[in-house]
Amino acid sequence: MGNIVEIEGVNKIYGKNHVVKDLNLTIKEGEFLTLLGSSGCGKTTTLRMVAGFEEPTTGTIKVEGERVEEKEPFERNVNTVFQSYALFPHKTIFDNIAYGLKMKKVPKEEIKERVLEMMDMVQLTGFEKRYPSQLSGGQRQRVAIARALINRPRVLLLDEPLGALDLKLRKQMQLELKRLQKKLNITFIYVTHDQEEALTMSDRIAVMHDGVIDQLASPSEIYEHPATKFVAAFIGEANIYDGCITGITDGIATVTLENGVVSIRCPEDFSLLEYATVSVRPEKMKFSTTPVEGFGLQAQVKDYIYVGAVLKCIVSLPNRNELKIERLAGQELPPIGSKCYPYWDVDDAVLIHNESHYIFEAINNIKLA
Amino acid sequence: MKKTRHELRANTLPALLTVGPVTLIMVLLIAIPLIYVAVMSLCSIDEFYNVTLDFTTDNYMQLFNADYLKIYMQSLVIATVTTILCILIGYPFSYVIARTKSKKKKILYMMVIIPFWTNSLIRIYGWRTFLGTSGWLNSLLMSLHIVDEPVELLYKTGTTILGMVYCLIPFMILPLYTAIEKLDTSLLEASSDLGAKPAETFFEVILPLTSSGIFSGSLMVFIPCLGYFFVSDILGGGNTDMIGNLIERQFQSGNNWPLGAALSIILILVTLILVKIYQKLGGDMDSLGV
Amino acid sequence: MKKQRREKRNKRLSVIFCTLVYLFLFLPISVIVVNSFNASTTKPYMSWKGFTFDWYIKLWDNTSLLEAFGTTMIIAIVSTIFATIIGTLGAIGMYRYKFKGKNIIDALLYIPVVIPEIVLGISLLTIFAKVNVPRGMLTLILAHVTFCIPFVIFNVRARLSGYDQSIEEASMDLGANRIVTFFEITLPVLAPGILGGALLAFTLSIDDVIISYFVYGQTKTYPLKVMESVKSGVAPDVNALSTLILIGTIVFVVLTQGDLFKKK
Numbered sequence: 001m002g003n004i005v006e007i008e009g010v011n012k013i014y015g016k017n018h019v020v021k022d023l024n025l026t027i028k029e030g031e032f033l034t035l036l037g038s039s040g041c042g043k044t045t046t047l048r049m050v051a052g053f054e055e056p057t058t059g060t061i062k063v064e065g066e067r068v069e070e071k072e073p074f075e076r077n078v079n080t081v082f083q084s085y086a087l088f089p090h091k092t093i094f095d096n097i098a099y100g101l102k103m104k105k106v107p108k109e110e111i112k113e114r115v116l117e118m119m120d121m122v123q124l125t126g127f128e129k130r131y132p133s134q135l136s137g138g139q140r141q142r143v144a145i146a147r148a149l150i151n152r153p154r155v156l157l158l159d160e161p162l163g164a165l166d167l168k169l170r171k172q173m174q175l176e177l178k179r180l181q182k183k184l185n186i187t188f189i190y191v192t193h194d195q196e197e198a199l200t201m202s203d204r205i206a207v208m209h210d211g212v213i214d215q216l217a218s219p220s221e222i223y224e225h226p227a228t229k230f231v232a233a234f235i236g237e238a239n240i241y242d243g244c245i246t247g248i249t250d251g252i253a254t255v256t257l258e259n260g261v262v263s264i265r266c267p268e269d270f271s272l273l274e275y276a277t278v279s280v281r282p283e284k285m286k287f288s289t290t291p292v293e294g295f296g297l298q299a300q301v302k303d304y305i306y307v308g309a310v311l312k313c314i315v316s317l318p319n320r321n322e323l324k325i326e327r328l329a330g331q332e333l334p335p336i337g338s339k340c341y342p343y344w345d346v347d348d349a350v351l352i353h354n355e356s357h358y359i360f361e362a363i364n365n366i367k368l369a
Numbered sequence: 370m371k372k373t374r375h376e377l378r379a380n381t382l383p384a385l386l387t388v389g390p391v392t393l394i395m396v397l398l399i400a401i402p403l404i405y406v407a408v409m410s411l412c413s414i415d416e417f418y419n420v421t422l423d424f425t426t427d428n429y430m431q432l433f434n435a436d437y438l439k440i441y442m443q444s445l446v447i448a449t450v451t452t453i454l455c456i457l458i459g460y461p462f463s464y465v466i467a468r469t470k471s472k473k474k475k476i477l478y479m480m481v482i483i484p485f486w487t488n489s490l491i492r493i494y495g496w497r498t499f500l501g502t503s504g505w506l507n508s509l510l511m512s513l514h515i516v517d518e519p520v521e522l523l524y525k526t527g528t529t530i531l532g533m534v535y536c537l538i539p540f541m542i543l544p545l546y547t548a549i550e551k552l553d554t555s556l557l558e559a560s561s562d563l564g565a566k567p568a569e570t571f572f573e574v575i576l577p578l579t580s581s582g583i584f585s586g587s588l589m590v591f592i593p594c595l596g597y598f599f600v601s602d603i604l605g606g607g608n609t610d611m612i613g614n615l616i617e618r619q620f621q622s623g624n625n626w627p628l629g630a631a632l633s634i635i636l637i638l639v640t641l642i643l644v645k646i647y648q649k650l651g652g653d654m655d656s657l658g659v
Numbered sequence: 660m661k662k663q664r665r666e667k668r669n670k671r672l673s674v675i676f677c678t679l680v681y682l683f684l685f686l687p688i689s690v691i692v693v694n695s696f697n698a699s700t701t702k703p704y705m706s707w708k709g710f711t712f713d714w715y716i717k718l719w720d721n722t723s724l725l726e727a728f729g730t731t732m733i734i735a736i737v738s739t740i741f742a743t744i745i746g747t748l749g750a751i752g753m754y755r756y757k758f759k760g761k762n763i764i765d766a767l768l769y770i771p772v773v774i775p776e777i778v779l780g781i782s783l784l785t786i787f788a789k790v791n792v793p794r795g796m797l798t799l800i801l802a803h804v805t806f807c808i809p810f811v812i813f814n815v816r817a818r819l820s821g822y823d824q825s826i827e828e829a830s831m832d833l834g835a836n837r838i839v840t841f842f843e844i845t846l847p848v849l850a851p852g853i854l855g856g857a858l859l860a861f862t863l864s865i866d867d868v869i870i871s872y873f874v875y876g877q878t879k880t881y882p883l884k885v886m887e888s889v890k891s892g893v894a895p896d897v898n899a900l901s902t903l904i905l906i907g908t909i910v911f912v913v914l915t916q917g918d919l920f921k922k923k
Contacts, residue, residue: 053828072378073831086829090847099843103834151833380756383837387752388764390745391808395767398805402782403770409785462680465673477677479912484684486908487691490868490885491901494893495687498694505690508707535683588773596775599868603889613777620781620873630785633778640774655813657772 003065004029004187005050005155010059012045019045021211023059027155027189032181034190034198037208038234043191046208047157050189051080064154074103078155079148083163085140087132093119093143094128100151114150121180122146138169149180155187162197174200195235199223207231229352232279239280239323242354248272252294252346259317260296264349277352284348285325287315287340295343299323301336315340403637410630418624428631437615441635444611447526447601448594451533455541455590456583458534463545463582467552478546485539493532493603497523500604524606532600537593541586544656548582584652592640612636688905695898714899721896727884728900734796734880735864738803743857745804746811751845753812754819771806772813779806780873787874794876802874803864810863811856818852 005027012020020042027033035043048054050061052073061069068076079100088096094115101111119125122142132140141161148156161177162170178201181188192198198205199219206216207230215227226232232240246261247254253266255278264278287299299315302322306312306329313325313333323342327333334340413423431437466477484492499505502519510516522528552575560570598613612632619629648654695715699708718724753761771779783802784794792798826848830840846853868882875883885897 051828051832053832072836073828074834074836078832080829080832082825082829084823084825086823086825088826088830088844088848090850099830099835100833103839147829147833378837384752384756384758387748388756388758388761391749391752391768391812392760392764394745394805394808395764398783398786398801399767399770399779402786403778405786405789406778406782458680458683461673462677465677480681481684483905483909483912484688485866486862487688487901487905488868488882488885489866490882490889491691491893491897492687494885494889495690499687499690505707535687538684592773593775596777596869598777599886599889613775616777616781617872620784626785629781633781636775636778640778644769644773654769655816657769657813 002029003027004031004063005189006060006062006065007046007050008060008062010046010049010056010061012042012049012054013057019211020049020056023211023213025206025213025216027187030185030187032178032188032190032201032203034192034202034205035208036192036195036198036205036234038193041208042211043193043208044159047080047159047189047191050155051078051157052076077153078157079151079153080157080159081144081148081161083160085132085144085161085164087140087143087147089132091131092128093124093130093132093135096132096143097147097150099147104151118146118150137165138173141165141173145177145180149184149186153186155189156181158188158190160192161190162192162194170197177201199235207234209234225350226279226352229277229279229354232277232350232352237282237324239282239285241278241321243276243278245270245272245274245276253351254294255351257297258319259321260298261294262297262343262349263294263346264351265346267351270351270353275354277354278349279352280344280349282312282324282326283310284344285323285342286344287313287325287334287342289334289338289340291341292343294346295341297342299340299342301334301338301340303336304333315342406630406633409627410634412627412630414625414627418626420626428628431628432631432635440610440615441612443526443609444595444613447530447533447609447611448591450530451537451594452541452587452591454530454534455538456587459538459541459545459586460583463542464549467546467549481539481542489536490599490603493536493600496528496532496535497603500528523604524608526605526609529601529605529609529611532604533594533597536597536600537590540589540593544585544589545579545582547656548579552578580650581652581656584647584650585656588643588647588652589657592643595636595639691898692902692905695895695902697895697898699895714895715903718896718899723879724881724884724896724900727879728881730796730878731865731881734799734803735861738800738807738864739857739861741800741804742807742811742860743853746808746856746860747815747849747853749808750812750815750819751849754816754822755824768809768812771809776806776867776869777873780870783870784873794874795878798874798876799871799878799880802870803867806867806870807860807863810859811853814856814859815849815852818849818855822848 003026007023007025010023037043049056056069060067097115098111124142162173202219205219205222207214209230215222215231222235232238241257243255243257245253246256248266251266253264255262255264299317302316303314304311311327311329315323410428411424412420413425415421500522507519556574557570560574596613598617601609601611601614616629616632619625696710697707698711787798826844827840830844871880871883
């Protein structure tokens with residue numbers, strides 16, 4: 001598989017806003033890549049630069065090995081599915097979908113054949129003569145996708161295409177989009193702020209934060225081994241604590257947190273006395289009624305919240321921070337108000353480098369007190 | 370930084386093509402003429418009524434002569450009364466048609482506009498035919514023996530005001546209609562639910578929320594009123610001159626353009642002040658033209 | 660019970676009030692229509708002397724009146740076309756692009772809307788006289804285009820405020836260049852606002868008296884022709900023409916807004 005989109009050293013500056021900072025990203029052919037991040041992180045700007053609606057301030061963008069940053073949108077072999085769908089309100093569904101082919105001066109007969117085929121593929125047969133305002137949100141969404149796909153673009157750009165749909169429809173469309181992508185073997189660059197959507201659909205995810213890619217990896221890698229504190233916090237739920245590595249024995253690090261020490265498997269690139277962040281998923285957390293070796297956390301059970309298959313336990317630490325722990329429903333649990341000792345298997349937590357000195361001061365303060 | 374080809378094609382060129390013509394016209398036919406009027410108001414005329422560039426403030430001095438001051442007062446009174454009458458008639462009327470629920474609403478709305486597709490001069494003349502001494506109203510009154518001889522209804526301040534109200538009332542009704550139509554009925558229900566009587570609901574909820582319509586309507590009635598010289602010409606017959614008539618005379622029969630220009634400056638100032646007040650009250654300039 | 664009675668009374672009052680207002684609005688027009696069938700042949704043609712169609716026949720011989728009407732139509736059509744094109748482009752450009760002096764143009768646009776027409780009229784008169792433009796058809800059209808443009812712009816602008824610019828991006832994304840996008844997407848979507856503006860421009864142009872009064876030279880428009888005859892008494896053939904115009908506009912409304920008058 002070759003590279004189809006190569007973004008090299010791209011910066012985008014609006015006045016004083018540095019929206020995209022020295023971005024490098026290579027997208028492989030046939031890949032489903034998601035740009036994930038909260039609003040204002042630069043993900044949509046990146047997408048719009050690939051589409052040609054924005055010009056990079058510096059840097060190059062190549063599509064199929066050819067530089068495109070000075071090309072107009074209508075000169076690029078990529079198509080976009082817009083967040084608002086951007087369907088033409090004055091054209092019928094048929095004419096909306098046929099638009100790209102009409103612009104390419106494809107013969108009328110062929111246009112008709114291809115549009116009908118495409119409408120069949122997205123299950124819109126029979127809606128040819130309707131106008132966008134006469135369709136439901138989900139149907140408009142399909143028109144937007146069909147309108148882009150009919151041009152057989154090498155790359156399809158999708159800007160939060162499911163954002164306006166309700167939860168159930170969104171889940172259904174996620175699977176359908178993935179199916180279409182596999183079937184047509186087109187590269188998808190997908191922008192979303194919904195981490196669950198990103199995990200479900202993508203081959204790779206680029207988590208963006210403040211104009212920079214924090215981590216580029218497969219969904220499981222991102223979930224299991226977040227590279228930065230931001231990624232750990234942004235993807236899924238996590239208990240995240242800053243601390244300092246105060247001992248390493250047999251590949252197990254002892255990390256001193258504000259509320260006590262914990263143990264964790266230590267990757268090789270961590271060293272003694274380094275500031276580090278510990279991240280543990282709620283479902284990996286355990287708690288015991290007796291102290292556990294290697295863990296010095298003490299907490300009090302505050303509340304149980306029943307959410308279907310699992311039970312969420314909220315326990316509070318001495319500094320009033322709360323920990324989230326997930327248990328399968330039906331297990332025996334200590335009563336609310338009782339003391340407990342949170343812990344985890346040393347392999348189930350993740351250690352993340354931390355450059356912040358603020359933490360060190362916080363720890364010192366506590367020690368002094 | 371150099372302008373890229375993209376920048377040129379995406380911004381500079383289309384901006385020039387789209388905004389260029391309107392800029393040209395607005396500058397050449399609005400800005401420059403108005404500046405020229407201001408300059409002319411400081412000019413003099415020679416014995417052949419030609420404008421000369423001898424700068425003087427004489428024209429402005431003349432504005433304060435007693436006859437003119439009386440006409441300014443008269444203009445203000447007529448414009449103010451016209452505006453108030455337009456509100457008093459236009460508000461309840463707009464309220465009723467804007468709150469009509471059925472399809473009739475659009476027909477009722479169109480029926481406000483249709484009369485104004487007939488030339489305004491002719492409609493004003495229609496009033497003259499109706500009100501004149503040999504007009505229809507007098508004929509009717511006489512045949513019913515309510516009066517014995519024709520009553521002079523024309524050439525009075527009241528007649529001019531009637532004509533002004535008639536000409537300008539759509540400019541009051543249309544913004545009021547828009548403002549009232551936007552009013553969310555659930556607010557009225559909420560108000561009465563919270564214990565307000567209909568009159569209280571009107572003053573506490575309806576009036577404040579539709580005041581924008583009253584403001585823009587008043588502006589669009591008051592200002593043109595000062596300049597509608599033909600209404601006072603036809604219905605007031607020279608007895609109810611307004612600033613508009615004064616200006617018209619300087620540019621036509623009087624042939625003293627600099628004085629006419631100075632008189633126009635008064636109207637420009639009045640307009641500026643009223644527009645400023647309108648904006649202070651939170652008025653939106655764009656809603657004036659639609 | 661009491662509430663119902665009160666509502667009924669209110670309803671009756673509002674019906675009476677509105678009927679009176681409509682009477683007020685239509686009274687002078689009915690005078691004109693009725694008078695166009697008045698057989699009276701002596702000035703000021705006011706007292707009723709019986710029914711006749713004569714004025715409609717005489718109208719065809721009054722070439723100067725018909726000519727003035729033709730002039731009005733030509734001026735209205737030409738100025739509407741120019742004002743609509745210039746105004747639409749201007750509204751789109753001002754909505755989309757940032758440039759220096761934009762707020763000045765914006766302020767200039769409000770002037771024809773708020774300033775008394777007479778001021779606009781005399782300012783155009785003075786400048787035309789200054790640069791020696793002969794007054795006539797040209798100056799009339801220039802004046803009408805000028806005061807119509809802002810109304811077109813505000814109408815198009817109102818439409819633009821609900822306009823989703825991403826449809827233009829979508830069009831370009833699908834291979835249409837800027838010019839094709841403008842004609843395929845921008846223009847049709849803005850069409851209702853443009854048409855509304857054009858209709859308003861046409862109406863304003865046809866009815867304009869005050870501004871035309873100062874710039875007409877020898878080219879008399881229909882309103883100016885009427886103005887000339889007002890002092891001595893408007894001849895019933897003018898009434899006849901006005902009646903025909905009124906019928907024409909009503910037919911136009913019924914044809915274009917026909918569905919309004921149909922029962923569900």
